[in-house]
Amino acid sequence: MSERAGPYNQPQTMCPAFGSLRVGLRMRRTATVAVGSACCVYGLSFTGHFYGARRSIGYVPFDSESLVTGGLFEDVHQAVYELADPQHYDAIVVVNLCVPSASGVPLRLLPESINGVRVLPIDVPGFAVTTHAEAKDKLAAAMLKYARAEAESGPVKAPRSGRSQMPVVTLLGEMFPGDAVSIGRMLEPMGLAVGQVVPTREWRELYAALDCRVAAAIHPHYTATIAELEAAGRSAVPSAPVGREGTEAWLEAVGSACGVSSEAIEAAKAAALPAVEKAIAAAPIKGKVTISGYEGSELLVARLLVECGAEVCSVNTALPHTPWSEPDRKWLEDLGIQVRFRATLKDESAAIDRHKPDLAIGTTPLAQRAKERAIPGLYFTNLISARPLMGTAGPGSLAHVINAAIGYKERCNIMNDFFSGVGQGSTAGIWPQIPHAPSAHVNPAASLAAEETGKGEGN
Ligand code: SF4
Numbered sequence: 001m002s003e004r005a006g007p008y009n010q011p012q013t014m015c016p017a018f019g020s021l022r023v024g025l026r027m028r029r030t031a032t033v034a035v036g037s038a039c040c041v042y043g044l045s046f047t048g049h050f051y052g053a054r055r056s057i058g059y060v061p062f063d064s065e066s067l068v069t070g071g072l073f074e075d076v077h078q079a080v081y082e083l084a085d086p087q088h089y090d091a092i093v094v095v096n097l098c099v100p101s102a103s104g105v106p107l108r109l110l111p112e113s114i115n116g117v118r119v120l121p122i123d124v125p126g127f128a129v130t131t132h133a134e135a136k137d138k139l140a141a142a143m144l145k146y147a148r149a150e151a152e153s154g155p156v157k158a159p160r161s162g163r164s165q166m167p168v169v170t171l172l173g174e175m176f177p178g179d180a181v182s183i184g185r186m187l188e189p190m191g192l193a194v195g196q197v198v199p200t201r202e203w204r205e206l207y208a209a210l211d212c213r214v215a216a217a218i219h220p221h222y223t224a225t226i227a228e229l230e231a232a233g234r235s236a237v238p239s240a241p242v243g244r245e246g247t248e249a250w251l252e253a254v255g256s257a258c259g260v261s262s263e264a265i266e267a268a269k270a271a272a273l274p275a276v277e278k279a280i281a282a283a284p285i286k287g288k289v290t291i292s293g294y295e296g297s298e299l300l301v302a303r304l305l306v307e308c309g310a311e312v313c314s315v316n317t318a319l320p321h322t323p324w325s326e327p328d329r330k331w332l333e334d335l336g337i338q339v340r341f342r343a344t345l346k347d348e349s350a351a352i353d354r355h356k357p358d359l360a361i362g363t364t365p366l367a368q369r370a371k372e373r374a375i376p377g378l379y380f381t382n383l384i385s386a387r388p389l390m391g392t393a394g395p396g397s398l399a400h401v402i403n404a405a406i407g408y409k410e411r412c413n414i415m416n417d418f419f420s421g422v423g424q425g426s427t428a429g430i431w432p433q434i435p436h437a438p439s440a441h442v443n444p445a446a447s448l449a450a451e452e453t454g455k456g457e458g459n
Contacts, residue, residue, distance in 0.1 A: 013294045013318055015040065017095055017124040018047055019135030023199040024093040025053040030203070031089050033058035035076055035105065036097025058083065067103050077110060084114035090203040091118040093139060101125035118146055118203070130342070131318045133221055133296045136174070140199045141224035147206035148232050157204040159196065163211075168195030169254060170212035172226070172236070173219025173296060175389070182391035183216075186241055186251060189268040190260045198225055214257045216240070216250075219296035220324035238324040241390050242300045243307035244276050249327065272391065279392040283399035285310040287358035287406040292316035292348040292366055293380030299328035299339065301361075301384055305402065306335065308395050313355035316343030316362075358406045374416040376408040 017034070024032035025048055034041045034057055041059050048057060060079050062072040076094060083092055092114075096107050107121030120142050124135045150156055169192055171180060184194035196209035215229045215236040226236045237257050241247040248269055255265035285308040291298055298317040306312050315332060319325075321341040329339050340347055348366045352375065360370035360377045361384055367377030378384060378401070387397045421427065 013131040013133075014047060015044055015097075016126050016129040016132045016135040017097055018044055019129075019132035019137075020093070020095050020122060020124045020139040021048050021057065022051065022053075022132075023136050023139045024095070025055065025057070026199070026201060027091070028202045029088065029090040031055075031058060031083050031092045033060060033076070033079060033083070033092060033094045034097060035060050035062075035072070035094060035100050035107070037099050040097050040099075062100065067100065067105070072100060073105055073107075073109070076105075076107065080110060080119055081114055084117040084119070086116045089117050091120060091143070094119065094121040095139075096121065096123040096125070098125040098127065102127070112146075120146060130320075131221075131294050133219070133294060133319060136199060137222045137224050140222065141228050143200075143203075143206055144198070144210060144225060144228035145231075147203070148210055148228060151207050151210060156207040159205045159208045160202070163208065164193045164195065166191055166193040167213035167258060168193050168208075168211075169258075170195045170209045170215040170229070170234075171197045172215055172217050172222040173197075174199065175218060175297075176387055178388050178393055179390040182388070182393055183241060186247070186268060186272045186391060187254070189271050190251070190255050190258070190264045192254070192258060192260070198222070210234070214254060216254065217322075217324035218300075220299075220322045220328075221296045221319045222324075223322055226324070236324065239327045240300050241272070242304045242394055244273055244280060245307065245331070246300070246303050246328075247272055247276050247391065275392045276395075279395040280307050283308050283395035285399050285402050285406075287311065287402075288313055288355060289359045289361060289402070290314050290316075290348075290351045290355055290357045291380070292318075292343060292351070292360075292362035293385065294318035294363060295381055295385040297385050297389065298380070299325055299332060300389055301380075301398070302332055302337065302339075303328060304389060304394050304398055306332070306337070308399055310402065312337050313357055314338045314340070314351040316340045316348045316351060318343060358409065359402060371412060371415075374409070374412040376405045376412055378402075378405050 021032055021044055024030050034044060038061060045057050060076045066072040080092055094107055101123045102125060110119050110121050113119060122138055122142050124138060129135050129138060169187060180194050180197055187193060195212045196205045198209050200206055200209055210232045212234055215234055217226060217236045217238050218240045235257060237253040239246060239250055241250040251268045252265055285305060288311045289305055290313050291302050296319050298315055302312050302315045315337060332339050345365055348362050349369050352360050352370055357375060360375050361380050364379055367379050370377035383401060388394055
């Protein structure tokens with residue numbers, strides 16, 4: 001763990017509430033209402049639509065008076081009542097942002113349901129929920145808790161796809177859609193099937209998610225969600241079927257958690273591992289790589305890259321260490337690879353400077369810093385975590401994008417030479433002294449500054 005200089009030396013992440021909003025916006029028949037400052041909601045709405053939200057985000061504005069008099073709570077109450085039409089919605093998610101959360105606006109006092117529409121208020125202030133990935137867990141857990149109470153009190157709907165005839169494994173964490181299919185194929189020899197992926201895409205899928213034999217913590221930060229599953233009597237297994245060693249360990253863990261015979265576990269391994277080995281052999285990666293991100297799959301990506309031959313120097317994640325990231329941490333650290341949880345941009349930049357990799361994978365500012373040093377950089381969220389990782393599809397998918405990026409080194413050198421000096425010194429937009437104007441033309445900024453100080457260029 002890194003030393004913390006102060007409260008703002010936190011992992012870099014977009015507004016954490018985005019995670020909750022994204023979960024709500026991707027669910028059918030679910031309305032999402034944000035309660036917070038207009039500038040926050042503008043940014044969240046922009047990002048939500050950039051990432052393909054298909055419906056509007058509700059917003060309840062406030063001012064100082066409505067915040068302190070309780071008027072804001074009344075306004076939220078009214079907005080939720082007006083939205084609660086069971087013809088259109090199963091649930092309304094109300095996301096409390098920083099200012100109303102800090103001011104204690106008591107959204108928990110909203111009714112649990114209105115006209116049969118479930119109301120789920122959650123507080124997701126940036127000062128308490130560290131990353132947007134953990135905010136996804138927060139809403140997923142709130143939904144599971146609600147759904148569990150419903151399932152315990154009477155019959156509930158089956159998912160649209162129907163109930164599986166085989167015992168199922170619920171998968172935790174957003175993943176490439178093909179990964180769930182790959183995992184399903186690997187489970188078949190053990191008489192198991194893939195169940196729901198949490199966060200789910202529809203309310204009725206929550207009941208099926210709870211009705212699993214075991215949950216697979218593919219993304220290890222879903223701790224609140226796992227607590228809800230445990231309350232429903234389900235256990236979770238860590239890690240994921242990535243690479244040969246990861247797949248072998250994961251099949252053994254799932255098989256034994258589900259009480260599958262050792263013969264069936266061996267059959268599953270025999271069916272999956274040779275093909276994974278072949279896929280790895282066909283996808284060699286040569287080069288030194290540093291990895292960082294805030295999605296929760298950083299350690300899994302690192303494992304796969306190592307098995308494909310990459311020299312992974314360090315792995316930084318904005319997420320915390322949990323029991324479900326432990327096998328991956330141990331596997332990487334046993335190879336001498338430094339793993340840092342709750343890493344900051346400062347930690348990630350230091351890793352680049354220390355290791356001078358052929359490729360830096362990380363957040364947008366990290367990829368930018370790498371490129372400033374003529375090191376190819378890739379944005380983890382859009383270019384790595386949105387690709388298949390599991391089973392036979394993972395190695396080829398990653399090797400394709402990683403090898404192409406490593407090959408950009410020469411282009412980075414050319415660009416670095418071309419842009420040399422741009423954004424530095426007087427071109428950074430911050431002038432500690434009046435910049436020297438080029439003689440060929442008048443520099444308006446310098447002229448203005450000179451006028452303001454009463455010094456003409458001839459003085
Ligand atoms: S102030 Fe809080 S709610 Fe607003 S953008 Fe920042 S973290 Fe998000």
